[in-house]
Amino acid sequence: MSDDLKTRVAELFKEKSKGDKKMFYIRDVVRWFPGEDRHAVQTAVQSLLDEEVLQYWSSGSSTYVMLAEFFPKE
Amino acid sequence: MANSKTPLLDELEKGKWPSFVKDLKQAAEKNPMAEDLIGQLELSYKEKIGHWKHGGIVGVKGYGAGVIGRYSDRPDLFPNVQAFHTMRVNHPTGWFYKTDALRKLCDVWDKHGSGLTNMHGATGDVILLGMKTDQLQPCFDDLSEAGFDLGGSGSALRTPSACVGPGRCEWACIDSLDVCYNLTMTYQGQMHRPMFPYKFKIKVSACPNDCVASIARSDFSIIGTWKGSIRIDQKEVTAYAASDLNIQQEVCDLCPTKCMDWDGKVLKINDADCNRCMHCINLMPKALRPGQEQGATILVGGKAPIVKGALLSWVIVPFMKLEPPYTELKDLIERIQDWWDEHGKSRERLGELINRLGMRVFLRAVGLPAVPQMVKAPRTNPYVFFWPEEIQKEVK
Ligand code: HEM
Ligand code: HEM
Ligand code: SF4
Ligand code: SF4
Numbered sequence: 001m002s003d004d005l006k007t008r009v010a011e012l013f014k015e016k017s018k019g020d021k022k023m024f025y026i027r028d029v030v031r032w033f034p035g036e037d038r039h040a041v042q043t044a045v046q047s048l049l050d051e052e053v054l055q056y057w058s059s060g061s062s063t064y065v066m067l068a069e070f071f072p073k074e
Numbered sequence: 075m076a077n078s079k080t081p082l083l084d085e086l087e088k089g090k091w092p093s094f095v096k097d098l099k100q101a102a103e104k105n106p107m108a109e110d111l112i113g114q115l116e117l118s119y120k121e122k123i124g125h126w127k128h129g130g131i132v133g134v135k136g137y138g139a140g141v142i143g144r145y146s147d148r149p150d151l152f153p154n155v156q157a158f159h160t161m162r163v164n165h166p167t168g169w170f171y172k173t174d175a176l177r178k179l180c181d182v183w184d185k186h187g188s189g190l191t192n193m194h195g196a197t198g199d200v201i202l203l204g205m206k207t208d209q210l211q212p213c214f215d216d217l218s219e220a221g222f223d224l225g226g227s228g229s230a231l232r233t234p235s236a237c238v239g240p241g242r243c244e245w246a247c248i249d250s251l252d253v254c255y256n257l258t259m260t261y262q263g264q265m266h267r268p269m270f271p272y273k274f275k276i277k278v279s280a281c282p283n284d285c286v287a288s289i290a291r292s293d294f295s296i297i298g299t300w301k302g303s304i305r306i307d308q309k310e311v312t313a314y315a316a317s318d319l320n321i322q323q324e325v326c327d328l329c330p331t332k333c334m335d336w337d338g339k340v341l342k343i344n345d346a347d348c349n350r351c352m353h354c355i356n357l358m359p360k361a362l363r364p365g366q367e368q369g370a371t372i373l374v375g376g377k378a379p380i381v382k383g384a385l386l387s388w389v390i391v392p393f394m395k396l397e398p399p400y401t402e403l404k405d406l407i408e409r410i411q412d413w414w415d416e417h418g419k420s421r422e423r424l425g426e427l428i429n430r431l432g433m434r435v436f437l438r439a440v441g442l443p444a445v446p447q448m449v450k451a452p453r454t455n456p457y458v459f460f461w462p463e464e465i466q467k468e469v470k
Contacts, residue, residue: 025229025271026268027271027419027420038416045269046269049138056132056268057130058131058227058268059128059129059228060160060227061228061380062228062272063132071130072130
């Protein structure tokens with residue numbers, strides 16, 4: 001996985017999170033990069049999750065990803 | 075009961091069946107979380123609305139699954155259930171525990187949570203109900219210490235489960251325990267790091283009795299079966315004939331394909347017509363046994379209703395030999411998941427995707443041939459349509 005793609009995923013996340021919508025399905029993220037290999041985008045998301053730039057949010061049945069800074073505080 | 079604080083819940087203690095309300099009250103004597111749970115539940119019954127908010131919290135460090143976050147929307151009334159998360163713990167395959175493992179599990183849970191459990195949830199996991207956010211990590215650490223790990227939740231591979239199979243059951247045609255354990259260990263990443271469009275369930279039954287109900291409850295069902303003749307021990311048949319069992323009425327007449335013949339002395343089966351329903355074997359276990367060439371039927375698409383209605387799994391591979399390291403099986407699982415991951419919409423299960431795009435597209439994508447066993451039910455449209463280029467080939 002290229003660092004370049006990871007940076008672009010993080011950048012676009014910030015861009016897309018400017019509105020009210022903060023949580024995205026992983027499929028949404030893949031769709032933001034139509035030219036890129038799906039697995040590469042997923043790997044980039046995984047490593048951003050590892051670095052805690054992104055965070056999972058789950059209802060229990062479906063899982064979303066979001067910027068860690070917007071994760072709801074208790 | 076005039077002064078009871080929970081008149082509605084008390085109704086559920088009446089009658090002779092076990093009552094979860096009794097259990098909750100017992101737990102409440104030791105644990106304030108259980109006490110507030112009762113209070114909130116009574117309020118829900120009174121107002122006829124739920125008071126739980128969906129969480130967000132997904133797990134512990136390094137995990138994106140295994141914890142289901144829940145919060146009360148009335149923490150003013152019930153502060154002890156302000157956070158009341160569920161932890162899914164991967165059960166041992168086939169649900170075989172030693173007593174000391176169960177004791178350890180309960181000790182960890184008494185220490186960190188409400189003490190309430192659901193043994194076991196619909197996925198198969200141990201469900202630990204009700205934990206505060208700051209207890210998640212320490213509880214997980216203690217569980218790990220005791221040899222347990224979290225199961226799947228959210229848009230992930232859910233904890234695979236299997237019937238007791240060869241551990242206890244003479245009908246097992248495959249080692250459901252080993253298949254399930256092997257898949258669980260292979261796909262830890264898919265369980266704990268959700269990346270799929272939605273949930274994906276795998277269940278393994280070692281014979282067509284399908285004790286884990288994999289047909290109704292899993293996207294990918296693995297069911298033990300056999301080829302060739304049901305093994306018959308005529309001496310035992312004679313013994314059954316001398317017993318209360320009416321072989322003609324109870325066995326032959328109820329064979330769904332009417333492929334059995336009993337002349338009062340010898341039992342014959344026309345195995346070519348047998349659809350391996352297990353009925354005769356279930357009634358005469360000493361006389362009849364599954365055939366010797368054993369393997370599994372693979373089915374896909376089962377699910378309960380949520381976005382769309384319920385589906386039962388249907389056959390895609392009539393017979394597959396299953397032996398470690400299960401390479402053929404895993405290749406198929408991965409091809410199917412990859413196709414679903416590429417084309418599935420968010421919250422669309424595999425069965426729904428196949429219905430939307432068609433069996434023809436699915437079969438081509440995963441490289442399986444169309445075979446008669448894929449017909450879901452007689453007298454529905456049985457056709458898997460040809461691709462135009464295949465028709466051209468035929469014409470030439
Ligand atoms: C205008 C002429 C005909 C019409 C409208 C017609 C229509 C039908 C229909 C509606 C069925 C029932 C299908 C089902 O069970 O779903 C059927 C079945 C059948 N027909 Fe005809 N048919 C005609 C002529 C013939 C002729 C001439 C033969 C034989 C020489 C024939 C042989 C059969 C057979 C064997 C079946 C049973 C198929 C099965 O059970 O799968 N039909 N036909
Ligand atoms: C020469 C004329 C026709 C012939 C030879 C014919 C033959 C057949 C055959 C062989 C079948 C299917 C059998 C099967 O499912 O195994 C069938 C089904 C059927 N046909 Fe015809 N048919 C004719 C005309 C018609 C007409 C004019 C109608 C309606 C106005 C009609 C309505 C149907 C229906 C409703 C079915 C059942 C479809 C199903 O169950 O999936 N057929 N026909
Ligand atoms: S599915 Fe078959 S092998 Fe498994 S426990 Fe049930 S009867 Fe036995
Ligand atoms: S397994 Fe079912 S279909 Fe096969 S012979 Fe026995 S009763 Fe008939």
